[in-house]
Structures are given as C-alpha cells and as structure tokens.
Amino acid sequence: MHSLCRLVSKDDLILIIELAARLATRCETNDAIYAALEKILPFQNFIACRVRPSAPSHGLKHILNLGYPKEWLASYNKLGYHKIDPVVTTSTEGLMRWDQIFQSGTPDQKYLIKKAAEYGLIEGFSVRHHDSDELKVTSFAGKEISTHPRHAAVIELISPYLQFASENLDAIDCDLINLSDREMAVLHWVAAGKTNWEIACILSIRERTVKFHLRNVMTKLNCNTRSQAVAKAFNCGILRL
Numbered sequence: 001m002h003s004l005c006r007l008v009s010k011d012d013l014i015l016i017i018e019l020a021a022r023l024a025t026r027c028e029t030n031d032a033i034y035a036a037l038e039k040i041l042p043f044q045n046f047i048a049c050r051v052r053p054s055a056p057s058h059g060l061k062h063i064l065n066l067g068y069p070k071e072w073l074a075s076y077n078k079l080g081y082h083k084i085d086p087v088v089t090t091s092t093e094g095l096m097r098w099d100q101i102f103q104s105g106t107p108d109q110k111y112l113i114k115k116a117a118e119y120g121l122i123e124g125f126s127v128r129h130h131d132s133d134e135l136k137v138t139s140f141a142g143k144e145i146s147t148h149p150r151h152a153a154v155i156e157l158i159s160p161y162l163q164f165a166s167e168n169l170d171a172i173d174c175d176l177i178n179l180s181d182r183e184m185a186v187l188h189w190v191a192a193g194k195t196n197w198e199i200a201c202i203l204s205i206r207e208r209t210v211k212f213h214l215r216n217v218m219t220k221l222n223c224n225t226r227s228q229a230v231a232k233a234f235n236c237g238i239l240r241l
Contacts (some may be wrong), residue, residue, distance in 0.1 A: 006154035020161040028165065032180050034066045040154055044142040046123065047073075048166035051082050051135040059083070064166035064235075066070055068141075073118040077119075084108045087126045088135060095147055095156045098124050125152060127159040134237065136163050158228060161219040177220055184238075186213040191230045 008016075016140035019036045022028050025161050035045065045067040052059045059082035065073065075081070084100045086109055102113050116122070138159040145151050179187065182203075190201040197212070200207040216223065221232045233239040 003185065007150050008157070011151070012040065013106060016158050019046070019158065023165040024162045029231055030066055031234070033064075033162075033165065037066070039156075040133075040158070040224065041140065041151060042142060042144040043067075043124075043140045044145075045069075045124075046136040046138070046140050047219075048162045050135070050136055050167070051088055053088060053135060054126065054133065055121070056080055062167045068121075069119045072116070072121070073113075081112055081144050084112055087128065087139065090128075093129060095125060095152060095181070098122075098141075099146065125155050128132075138162050138166075152211060177238065179217060179220060179238065180213075183213050183217050183220075186210055187217050187229065187233055187239065190214065190226050191233070206236060 004049070015036075019033075020037065020041070023033070034046075037043065037205055046064075047066070047068045048062075048064040049060045050062045053063065057079060057080040058077045060073070060077050076085075084106070086105055087096070087098075089109075090096070090101055093100070105113070122144055123139045123146050124139060124222065126137060126139040128135055128137045130136075138155075140155055145155075185203055186199055190204060194202065196207050196210045199210045203210070214226070214229075218229050221229050223229050232238065
C-alpha cells in the first residue's frame with residue numbers, strides 16, 4: 001500500500017477515498033460512478049465482474065459495466081470466451097497490463113484478442129483475484145490509461161471498491177426483471193423524489209396501494225430501500241435519466 005501511495009498525489013487519494021465511501025452506500029448509479037472515475041483516470045471502458053471458469057457459457061456474473069460494448073459482452077458470455085481469455089486463464093494474480101499478457105497465446109486466444117480489438121478493447125489493465133471457485137476481475141480499457149505508472153497505482157487502489165459495488169449493485173439478473181406498468185409508474189415517481197402520499201395523489205390511487213406496488217418493486221429488484229431500488233433500476237436500464 002505504501003509503495004502505491006508514493007505514485008499518487010494527495011488529491012488522487014482524496015478522490016479515491018470519496019469514491020470508495022460512495023460505493024459503500026450501494027446506491028450509486030452507473031453514470032455517477034463513471035463520472036467519478038473520469039476525474040481520476042483517463043479510461044474509456046470499465047467492467048467489474050465475477051467469472052466462473054468452469055461454466056461452459058455465461059461465465060460472467062455480478063457485472064458492473066461502464067462503457068463496455070453490450071454486443072461484445074453478450075457474445076463473450078454466450079460463446080464462453082472466458083474459457084480462453086488470457087486475463088482469466090493466466091496464473092498471475094493482482095494487477096496486469098494487457099500488452100504483457102497478450103504477447104503470446106494460443107490461436108483461439110489470438111482470435112479473441114482480435115475480436116476484442118474490433119470493439120476498441122486493445123490497451124488497458126486488469127486486476128484479478130481468486131475467491132473460492134470464482135475469479136474477481138476488474139478491467140480498465142483505453143489508449144491513455146497504460147502510459148503512466150500513476151494509472152496502475154490508482155487502478156490497484158480503487159479496484160476492490162468497484163468489485164464490491166458490482167457484487168451489491170448488480171446482484172440480480174436484469175434480463176429477468178419484469179415490472180408491471182403500475183410498478184413502473186410508482187418507481188418513476190419514487191426516482192423523482194415523491195413521497196408515497198404524493199405518488200398516490202398523482203396516480204389517483206390509495207397510499208396503501210402505492211406501498212403495495214413499491215414492495216413488489218423492491219422484491220423484484222432484490223433490495224430493501226427506496227434509494228437502492230432506484231439505483232438498481234438505473235443500473236439495469238429500467239429507468240433512464
């Protein structure tokens with residue numbers, strides 16, 4: 001930790017601590033996290049997830065995606081690219097630069113690297129750690145991000161907090177969430193800061209009916225508070241700014 005801190009400024013450490021504290025609340029939106037990270041690092045794409053190496057396909061879960069092309073992630077998961085991804089298959093733990101682990105590989109791995117490059121995922125860093133039979137991975141991509149030792153230090157310092165956020169903000173499968181029209185209406189007004197009484201007046205329903213729909217929303221989104229429900233809804237694209 002001390003050696004890493006020598007590579008970052010006092011202002012960097014303040015920004016990292018502030019972001020870590022915000023991530024600990026478990027109710028930050030993807031846009032908010034992206035904006036905070038942009039103040040610290042010159043990155044284009046970021047992802048935090050868990051990887052199940054033994055899964056034949058759909059090996060990624062708890063995905064916090066900030067800018068990774070969704071088409072690439074869909075193909076990666078469906079085709080089981082995690083089984084040949086050098087970031088996953090390497091024995092290295094901790095921080096690694098892509099250009100160092102992409103230098104050699106099997107024909108399948110070189111094909112994967114070529115496909116990733118088509119989506120602009122060419123240069124960057126990954127941080128990986130084993131946790132039982134799964135792998136925790138955070139990755140930052142961008143042409144400028146691998147050009148300064150400070151970037152590597154910041155990534156290593158902030159990655160555990162981003163991994164924490166991915167496991168708590170995205171603990172549900174967004175594709176399986178199906179809110180009714182009334183639940184969507186209630187959630188919309190909750191996101192707008194309205195109270196249950198105000199929502200009841202707006203929608204011309206009883207306040208207890210609002211509470212009923214809100215309980216259903218929280219159950220479907222697997223959360224316990226209104227702010228957490230709103231954050232998860234934004235994360236999954238159910239609500240949009």
